[in-house]
Structures are given as structure tokens and as C-alpha cells.
Amino acid sequence: MENLILDGRLVAQSVKDSLVDRVKDLSEKGIIPCLATILVGNDPSSATYVKMKGNACEKIGIQSQRIHLPEETTTEELLETIQKLNEDDSVHGILLQHPVPAHIDERKAFESIAIQKDVDGVTSFGYGQTAFGFGKYPSCTPAAIMKILEYYKLPIEGKHAVVVGRSPILGKPVSALLLNENATVTTCHSKTTNLSEIVKLADIVVAAVGKPKFIQGDWIKKGAVVLDAGYNEGNIGDIDYEACCVNASAITPVPGGVGPVTISMLLKHTVDAAEEKAAL
């Protein structure tokens, strides 16, 4: 089948282009949108991600306040850091890089981020608002998936979307966003017994498993749209890309698919948050 390759770099660029004038308008009011990123410990991939996000901010005129806490940081110390950022008027968004070291209560830390600054969409409160249709900052990867569908004008309403994965920042919110756009949504996971049969029903497949090449080519219905939110070592996604191309009508590559759009959504949410604050 002829595939439409869903080029995330084009989508990301269009999102970033839409922010330029907004950042300029804010700066004329003396406001510089600011994203605080918190990295705890020395995980090299996490360090790379945080750096990429910070650099992406600065490229479009968003200030990046980079906080690096040592591996041995306690939950209480992390909560204090977040609390200070919650109260800091110059900070519009807070990103706590996942994962934090195992001794820290990550959920407690996420939950302590003020809803107005939860531009990465990690709090249960933000998730609930998103699921109810009035969330301001859904998780960035789910938001990126929706943006790709919108950019390429791929219809959602009445389609059967199958999401493989149910994490709080990926499977659950992307299921909620697709449901709000009137897809019929099935959420699958490690306890799903007949996964291949269910994926075969899908008009839209979202892979959010975190396992390389997990989604097989013969699970894809002819004409399905396939979105790969996975990113595994060696630039490998959660889908078996070549094999899935056989039946997919449209598909995201890895790299250059969902990833770049995710970062652009983080930038957009940070600018949104700065505008919200300016309007208060």
C-alpha cells in the first residue's frame, strides 16, 4: 500500500512557527515565557532529553531555567524545589524529567506541580480536566499525536482507535483525547489477552508500549493510520515499521515522527501558560 509518511518535523515546525509572534507580543509586554526543567540524578538519556528541551525553548525565545539535583535528593527536597518554582512568578511552566531515582516518590512530586504550571501534563488534576474536555495542557506526547492527526487532516470521528499502553502520561491521556474527538477507543495493555485481534480492528493504532518493534505488521488492518509513540534504544519505535508499512495508509517514522512534535507541544504549552498568566 502507498503510505503517507507522517513527518513530525514538518508538524513541529508549524507549531513553532505559530509561536514566534506570540513570544514577541509577550516580550513587548516585558514577559519572557520561562520553562523550569528539573533533572534529578545522572541518567544519561534523561540528561539528553532535558538538554534538548531546554535548547528548543531558547531557540524560539523561551527562557529555560535548568535545575539539576543530585542523585541522592530526597522526595522532600524535590518537593521543596517544586514548591519554590510554583511560587516563582517568573516561571510559567515546570517540567520534572521522568524517571527520577527510585527512592523518590515520583507521583507525589508530579502531583505537587501547580496546575497552572503543569505544561507537561503530568498531574492527575490536569489529566482529569483533559479527559473532561477542558484541560489546558494535556501530556505532550498525546497532544503531539493529536496535532499530527490534525495537521494531516486525518479523520478521527467515528473511527475505532486502539491504544496499546495505559501509562498516566501516554496511553491514558491519548485515549481520552481520541475519545473527546469522537473516536471509539479501546485501551490495551500487558494483560490484554487477544491483542493482535484487537489491533486488527483499529482504524487508528497508537503504540505506547515502550517495547521495540512490538506491534507486528500483520496486526494492521488495510488502510489503518499508525502512530508510534515509542522510542527505544537505537532509534527504534514500538512498531515494526517496515512490516506495518504494508497495510498502513499513514504512519509515523521513528525518529522524526511523534518525538519532535512532543517537544513543540511543550513549547506551545509554555507560551500558553505565559499568556494565561499575563491575562490574569
Add this chain to the structure above:
Amino acid sequence: MENLILDGRLVAQSVKDSLVDRVKDLSEKGIIPCLATILVGNDPSSATYVKMKGNACEKIGIQSQRIHLPEETTTEELLETIQKLNEDDSVHGILLQHPVPAHIDERKAFESIAIQKDVDGVTSFGYGQTAFGFGKYPSCTPAAIMKILEYYKLPIEGKHAVVVGRSPILGKPVSALLLNENATVTTCHSKTTNLSEIVKLADIVVAAVGKPKFIQGDWIKKGAVVLDAGYNEGNIGDIDYEACCVNASAITPVPGGVGPVTISMLLKHTVDAAEEKAAL
């Protein structure tokens, strides 16, 4: 097929029985669990529901504080009433009877209920916590459905659950609760194009549509468990009961199915909230 009739009255009684000693223990500490109910306007069904809930409270020693506001109440006035109840230390739970008159911003009113007192599970914050697996008070009808499955020891893990309906207090939270118990969950709604085909896949069917006899008998797979959360005029559920009995292995009747358990979950949540507060 021989059906197991899922008798909600038995389930409700077991929930209420489990509360007796807990209410007594609280009363020995000088604490009387208190549910405040707010009825706005003169809808006769709403008045009946609120009365039933209040009476059910009093029967097991929960105090019922009944507030009846006139039809012409403004959103601001309703918010003020809720705010006073949020601040009232003697009130442990707040129930705003749905629907409120059309001129009121119902969502804004729901959202203003303090999370600690949201025993009816209507806030987006409470929903988010429920979906993330640490909510204290899920919406009462979804909680009732889970309680019925638990009481009758009907397995959930690995089953395909199909939920028909996506309201914030029913379809969405019951989908979330089933997912958390490791079902594969499909959420359907008015824009679902091939509803009968999808329901036919279900091991567990939850009808939460609000349309009498909407779910047809020939949509039910042989052996499926069928839960009817609907309640329409004339004691008619959302499923065509007699027709669905042909293939269902277990089924809730209307009346006497989900309804009574819903009220018992409200009582349980109110006692939970009183205990939580006592422990502070």
C-alpha cells in the same frame, strides 16, 4: 442460557452492613458522618432521588443536611452555598443533585466541591485520581458496578469490557475503573459507527446510555456479563432485559440492580470521608 441475576439489593445490604460498626466507632469519638445534599429547583425525579439518598443516610446513622435552593438560584449563589459547605467542619460529603436548572453552570458548580468532600465523585480532580488508581471517591454508579462484580466474584482481568456511554460521572469513570482492574476497555458513544459489532466482542457490557432498551439481545456474546446502569421512566433500563438474558451469563435487573448499590456507595464514601477527617 441459565442466567445469574445480579441482585443489587444483596450487594447494597452487604455494603451497608459493613458501615454499621464504623458509624458506631465514629459516634463514640463524637463524630456523626454528615452528607449535605443540594437540590436546586423543582424537578420531581431529582427531588425523589435526593430524598431517597437522605433517607438512606439516616437509616444507618449518617446525618443528612438537606439544602433546597429555588429554581432561580444563580451560579454564584450556588457556588457560595458549596463554599460554605466546603468550610463547614461538620459536613463530610457534598452531593449536588444532577441536573441543575439550565441557566446554572453545572460543571463550574461541580468543580467547586472540595476534593475531600467529593463523595459523589463529580470533580475532574477526583476523576483524574480515580483514573490514576489512587482516587478515594469514584463516582457512585461506577463504584457500584465494580462492587457488584466483586461481590459476585466475576473476573475482570484480561476480559474485554465494552462501555456504552462516556459521561463524566458514568461512562468515563467506569471505563477507568475497569481498566485499572486489568480489563481491556472499549468506550463507545453516540458517534460509534458499528456499535452492535463492538458490543458483540464484549465479555463485560456496561450500558450507560440513558436510552430505554437501547442494547439489543443479539448484540450480546454468549456468556457475557451485562451491567445496566440505565434508569429510564417506567423502571426500564438501557438494555432490553428479556432479550439480553438469552446470551448473558450474568445480568443486572432494573430495578434492583445497579441503583441500590449506587446509593450504598454514596453512604460508604461519606463514612470514608468522615474517617479520613477524623484521622487528620
